[in-house]
Amino acid sequence: MNRLHLILLASLLLLGGTALFLYKVLALHFPLDPDxxxxxxxVEAQISFQARDRPVKVAVYIPQDTPHFSVVNENFISRSxxxxxxxxxxxxxxxxxxxxxxxxxxxxxxxxxxxxEKKSDRENLKPPQxxxxxxxxxxxxxxxxVIAEIGTxxxxxxxxxxxxxxxxxxxxxxxxxxxxxxxxPTPPARIQAAVKVLAQSGIAAxxxxxxxxxxxxxxxxxxxxxxxYDLGRWRSYDPVTGVEGVPESYLAWWxxxxxxxxxxxxxxxxxxxxxxxxxxxxxxxxxxxxxxKNPALLEFSLLRLPIQTxxxxxxxxxxxxxxxxxxxxxxxxxxxxxxxxxxxxxxxAFRETxxxxxxxxxCLMVALGLTFRFYLDRLKLLxxxxxxxxxxxVIILMVLVSVVMHKLGLEQGVSIALFPMVILTMTIERMSxxxxxxxxxxxxxxxxxxxxxAALTYLMFNNRYVAHMVFYFPELLLLVLAVTLLLGRYxxxxxxxxxxxxxxxxxxxxxx
Amino acid sequence: xxxxxxxxxxxxxxxxxNAEYTLRYNPRKFxxxxxxxxxxxxxxxxxxxxVPDLYxxxxxxxxxxxxxxxxxxxxxxxxxxxxxxxGMGILVVAGRAKRMYRSVNGxxxxxxxxxxxxxxxxxxxYSLGGxxxxxxxxxxxxxxxxxEAVSYLGVPDIRIIVFLGVPVMSMVRLxxxxxxxxxxxxxxxxxxxxxxxxxxxxxxxxRNEILTEHPDTGNKLTGLSIPHWPRLLRxxxxxxxxxxxxYLGVDIVLDRDRGPLILELNARPGLSIQIANRAxxxxxxxxxxxxxxxxxxxxxxxxxxxxxxxxxP
Numbered sequence: 008m009n010r011l012h013l014i015l016l017a018s019l020l021l022l023g024g025t026a027l028f029l030y031k032v033l034a035l036h037f038p039l040d041p042d043x044x045x046x047x048x049x050v051e052a053q054i055s056f057q058a059r060d061r062p063v064k065v066a067v068y069i070p071q072d073t074p075h076f077s078v079v080n081e082n083f084i085s086r087s088x089x090x091x092x093x094x095x096x097x098x099x100x101x102x103x104x105x106x107x108x109x110x111x112x113x114x115x116x117x118x119x120x121x122x123x124e125k126k127s128d129r130e131n132l133k134p135p136q137x138x139x140x141x142x143x144x145x146x147x148x149x150x151x152x153v154i155a156e157i158g159t160x161x162x163x164x165x166x167x168x169x170x171x172x173x174x175x176x177x178x179x180x181x182x183x184x185x186x187x188x189x190x191x192p193t194p195p196a197r198i199q200a201a202v203k204v205l206a207q208s209g210i211a212a213x214x215x216x217x218x219x220x221x222x223x224x225x226x227x228x229x230x231x232x233x234x235x236y237d238l239g240r241w242r243s244y245d246p247v248t249g250v251e252g253v254p255e256s257y258l259a260w261w262x263x264x265x266x267x268x269x270x271x272x273x274x275x276x277x278x279x280x281x282x283x284x285x286x287x288x289x290x291x292x293x294x295x296x297x298x299x300k301n302p303a304l305l306e307f308s309l310l311r312l313p314i315q316t317x318x319x320x321x322x323x324x325x326x327x328x329x330x331x332x333x334x335x336x337x338x339x340x341x342x343x344x345x346x347x348x349x350x351x352x353x354x355x356a357f358r359e360t361x362x363x364x365x366x367x368x369x370c371l372m373v374a375l376g377l378t379f380r381f382y383l384d385r386l387k388l389l390x391x392x393x394x395x396x397x398x399x400x401v402i403i404l405m406v407l408v409s410v411v412m413h414k415l416g417l418e419q420g421v422s423i424a425l426f427p428m429v430i431l432t433m434t435i436e437r438m439s440x441x442x443x444x445x446x447x448x449x450x451x452x453x454x455x456x457x458x459x460x461a462a463l464t465y466l467m468f469n470n471r472y473v474a475h476m477v478f479y480f481p482e483l484l485l486l487v488l489a490v491t492l493l494l495g496r497y498x499x500x501x502x503x504x505x506x507x508x509x510x511x512x513x514x515x516x517x518x519x
Numbered sequence: 520x521x522x523x524x525x526x527x528x529x530x531x532x533x534x535x536x537n538a539e540y541t542l543r544y545n546p547r548k549f550x551x552x553x554x555x556x557x558x559x560x561x562x563x564x565x566x567x568x569x570v571p572d573l574y575x576x577x578x579x580x581x582x583x584x585x586x587x588x589x590x591x592x593x594x595x596x597x598x599x600x601x602x603x604x605x606g607m608g609i610l611v612v613a614g615r616a617k618r619m620y621r622s623v624n625g626x627x628x629x630x631x632x633x634x635x636x637x638x639x640x641x642x643x644x645y646s647l648g649g650x651x652x653x654x655x656x657x658x659x660x661x662x663x664x665x666x667e668a669v670s671y672l673g674v675p676d677i678r679i680i681v682f683l684g685v686p687v688m689s690m691v692r693l694x695x696x697x698x699x700x701x702x703x704x705x706x707x708x709x710x711x712x713x714x715x716x717x718x719x720x721x722x723x724x725x726r727n728e729i730l731t732e733h734p735d736t737g738n739k740l741t742g743l744s745i746p747h748w749p750r751l752l753r754x755x756x757x758x759x760x761x762x763x764x765x766y767l768g769v770d771i772v773l774d775r776d777r778g779p780l781i782l783e784l785n786a787r788p789g790l791s792i793q794i795a796n797r798a799x800x801x802x803x804x805x806x807x808x809x810x811x812x813x814x815x816x817x818x819x820x821x822x823x824x825x826x827x828x829x830x831x832p
Contacts (some may be wrong), residue, residue, distance in 0.1 A: 338534055387635050390642040444607065445705065498535035500525050507790075508530050510727055511797055 024485030341501030529799030544765025608645030673700030712796030718748025
C-alpha cells in the first residue's frame with residue numbers, strides 16, 4: 008500500500024515535472040544549452056502618407072507564426088492613432104484609425120521574429136472552399152484548352168501546377184496563355200491567372216506574400232509565392248520557375264491578393280520594409296516568447312522576481328541537487344559524512360573560494376580547530392560553553408587566515424569568510440568525538456568522505472549546464488524530489504556493505 | 520564478494536533494516552522506553568524482570584553536592600548516562616582508596632573528577648542529540664565466571680535480537696584492552712556468535728577478523744557454554760511484550776550471584792551480529808514474518824527459535 012502510494016506520488020511528480028519541462032523546451036523553445044544563440048530578425052514596416060483632414064483608416068497585414076519563424080515581439084508605433092488587431096480570413100491585420108488629421112503621417116510596425124526548427128509537414132487541413140474563377144466565352148475556352156493540354160502530360164497535382172506555371176511564364180506566351188494573362192503579364196497577373204486556372208480545374212490555390220530574411224536590408228521587396236492545396240496541406244511554388252518549396256528564410260506575411268496596406272482617407276502611400284539581424288541569447292527570446300504565448304507562466308515564475316532575489320535562487324535551486332548527491336553517497340554508496348548536509352554547505356562555500364583553495368582552507372581550519380578542541384579537552388568544559396569557545400576560535404582563525412593571506416597577496420584567503428562557521432564548529436566537535444571514540448583513522452576517513460562529497464557537489468554546482476537547467480527549468484526539482492522519495496524506499500545494500508560483510512562469505516565458503 | 524553474494528547469504532543491509540524493520544515494526548512512540556535507561560529499568564522491574572539495582576539518580580547539577588553522601592555506603596558502582604548511546608560516558612568504579620575512587624583499570628579518580636563526569640553527563644555530552652540528560656548510579660555487575668577467561672577489564676554482555684518476540688540471533692560481546700573495557704564491537708570488543716539452540720559460542724570476530732582466541736587473554740572463544748540459556752531466551756522474548764517494539768536488541772549481563780539481568784534495550788540494534796554469527800539476519804526475519812502469528816506464547820516462540828535458528832552444520 009505504502010509502496011504503491013509512493014510510486015504513484017513519484018510518477019505524478021515525474022510526470023508533472025517532465026510535462027512542464029517538455030512544454031518549455033518544445034513549445035516555448037527554452038534552450039537546453041546556455042550558450043545557444045538565436046538569430047533574431049527585426050522587421051520594420053514604415054508606412055507614410057499624406058492625410059487630407061479626414062478620418063483616416065490604415066489596415067496593415069501583420070505576420071504570424073509560420074513553420075519557420077516565430078514572432079517573439081511586436082510593437083506598433085504611432086501618434087494619436089487608435090489600434091485594433093484582428094484576424095481576417097486567416098491573416099492578422101492591424102487597423103490604425105484616427106478621426107481627423109492632416110499633413111505627413113508615419114506609422115511603424117516593428118516585429119521581432121526568430122527562426123525555429125522546421126516542424127513536420129503532417130498537417131491535416133480540410134479542403135478549402137474554391138472560388139468560382141468566373142471564366143466566360145473565349146476565356147473559358149482558353150482555360151479549358153490549357154487545362155486539357157497540361158493534363159495530358161502531368162501525373163498529379165504537383166506536376167500539373169509546375170507545368171502550368173512554366174506555361175504561363177513562357178516568353179512569348181502562347182495565345183491561350185496570353186489571353187488569360189491579359190495585356191500586361193506582370194508577376195501578380197501571372198499568379199492571378201494561375202489561381203484562376205487551378206480553380207477552374209478544381210484545385211484550390213492562393214498567393215502568399217512575404218519577404219526573404221536572408222540578409223539585412225534597408226528596403227526589402229515583398230515577394231509572392233503560389234500555395235496550392237494538395238492532400239491535406241498547402242504546397243508552395245515559385246511563381247516563376249514552378250519549383251516546389253519555399254526557402255526556409257522566407258517569412259510568409261499574409262495570404263491573398265490584397266496589398267499589404269489598405270489606406271482610406273489619405274494619399275501618397277509609401278511603404279518601406281527594413282530588415283536587421285541581431286544575435287541574442289536564446290533564453291532571452293524564449294522569455295519574450297513566453298510573454299506573448301503564455302503570460303501566466305511567466306508571471307508566476309522566478310524570472311519576474313527582482314534580479315537580486317533571482318541570484319539568490321540561482322544558488323538555492325542547486326541545493327536539492329546537492330542533497331540528492333548526499334543521499335546517494337550515504338544511502339547507496341554508504342560513505343559516512345560529518346553532519347548530513349554539511350557537504351552541501353561546504354560545497355557552496357567552495358563556489359567562492361575555488362576548489363583547490365577551498366580544500367586547502369577547509370583542511371587548515373579543521374586542523375587548527377581540532378588542535379584547539381583537543382587542548383580544551385584538558386580543561387573539562389561543559390558541552391555548550393565548549394562548543395561556543397570552539398565557534399569563537401573558528402571565527403578568530405578565519406580572521407587570522409584572511410589577514411595573513413591578504414598580507415601575502417593571496418586574495419583567495421579573504422573568501423574564507425564565506426565558510427559556514429557553525430557547520431565548521433560542529434564538524435570539529437563531531438570529529439574530535441569520533442577521534443576519541445574510534446580513533447584517528449576513523450575520524451580522518453570520515454572527514455575525507457565529507458570532503459569528497461563536498462568536492463563532487465561543488466563540481467556539480469559549478470557546472471554551467473546544471474546551473475542553467477535548474478534556474479530556467481525549476482520544475483526539474485520535482486524530478487529530483489521524485490528520485491529522492493524513491494531512494495527513501497531503497498532497501499538494497501550499500502556499496503560499502505560489500506566490504507563490511509565480506510568475511511561472512513569468506514568464512515562460509517572456506518568452511519570450518 | 521558481490522551484492523549478489525550478500526543477497527544469497529540473506530545479509531540484512533542498513534537500508535533494509537531501517538526501511539523494512541525499524542520503521543515498520545518499531546513505533547516511534549515506544550522509542551523513549553528504550554532510549555531512556557531509567558524508563559527501561561522501571562518498566563522491567565514492574566514486569567518482574569531482573570535489572571541491576573538502582574542506587575541513585577542525579578537529575579540536576581544541584582544534586583551533585585549530595586553525591587558523596589549518596590555513594591557513602593557503596594564500595595563499587597557504575598555511573599552512566601540515562602540516554603547514552605554506544606556505551607559512551609559509562610564510568611565503572613570497582614573500589615575505593617581513602618577518599619579516592621578506583622576505576623576498573625586501576626586509575627584513581629578524585630571526587631571532583633567524578634563530579635565533573637556527572638556534570639558532563641547532565642549537560643548531554645554523551646546523549647543522542649546533545650540533549651540534557653540524567654546520570655544513573657547503579658549496581659556494578661560481577662560477571663559470571665564463565666566469561667572470566669575471555670574478557671579484559673569490563674563486563675561482557677549478551678546481545679539477543681528479538682523480532683516480533685522471537686529471538687533470531689545472538690552474540691556475546693567481550694571487552695578487550697583496545698575497547699577499554701567497553702562491550703561495543705565498533706569500539707574494539709570481540710563478538711562471538713551464539714548457537715540459539717544450545718547457547719554455545721560459535722566463532723568470534725574482532726575488528727572484522729575471524730578469531731578463535733581472545734586477543735588479550737589468549738583463551739579459546741569457541742564452544743563456551745552460556746549458563747541459563749533458555750532462561751535468557753525467554754527473558755529476551757518477554758521484552759517484546761514489555762516495550763511493544765518489534766525489532767529489538769536486548770542486552771543481558773550474567774551476574775555471578777543474581778543471574779541474568781537486563782542491561783539495556785536497543786530499538787536500532789547494529790548489524791555486525793551477522794558477522795559474529797557468519798549468517799544473514801534477513802532469511803531468519805523473513806521466516807519469522809511468515810510464522811509469528813502461529814506462535815502463541817513465549818514458550819512457543821523460544822522453541823521455534825531454538826528449532827529453526829541453529830547454525831547450519
